Amino acid sequence: MKINVNSTDYNLDVPDNTSLLDALRVHLNLTGSKYGCGEGACGACKVLIDGRAVASCITPVASVQNKSIITIEGLEKDGKLHPVQQAFLDEDAFQCAYCSSGMIISAVGLKTKNPKPSRQQVIEAMQGNICRCCVYPRIINAIIKA
Known part of the structure; x- marks a missing residue:
């Protein structure tokens, strides 16, 4: 099957029910998206599919053919971090950083639809992203700053 990830086409020889995360x-050695719960509830595995943040651990790879997939690796352009990535650094929104790629992907999805979200809109949009280190205030500040 053929999928497009980070603006590059790939041909994969995998069963249709293989998770996008796997x-x-x-198969593509893009390890920025993390395996967390395996049930689509923690957010560590999120990627953008046609601009929408989606849990890749429960998304069959066959369902994303002819769609645009962006991973955390695809946000950086020409050596420059995406504004959300930079804001996470500026606001020290990382501790262990396991959740960070999913948090950033979700925030990019939100900011694409709503460039100036309110604090409450950020909180609502980030539901389904769990941070075990509990740096939520810094994460929210980073998203608003971006």
Whole structure:
């Protein structure tokens, strides 16, 4: 099957029910998206599919053919971080950083639809992204800053 990830086309020889997360991590060596709960509830594995943040651990790779997939690796352009990535650094919104790629992807999805979200809109949009280190205030500040 053919998928487009970070503006590059890839041909994969995997079963249709392979998770997008496994396709990315194991077959394409794009390891920025993390395996967390395996049930689509924690947000660590999120990627953008046609601009929408989606849990890749429960998304069959066959369902994303002819769609645009952006991973955390695809946000940086020409050596420059995406504004959301930079804001996370500026606001020290990382501790262990395991959740960070999913948080950033979700924030990019939000900011694409709503460039100036309110604090409450950020909180609502980030539901389904869990940070075990509990740096939520810094994460929210980073998203608003971006």
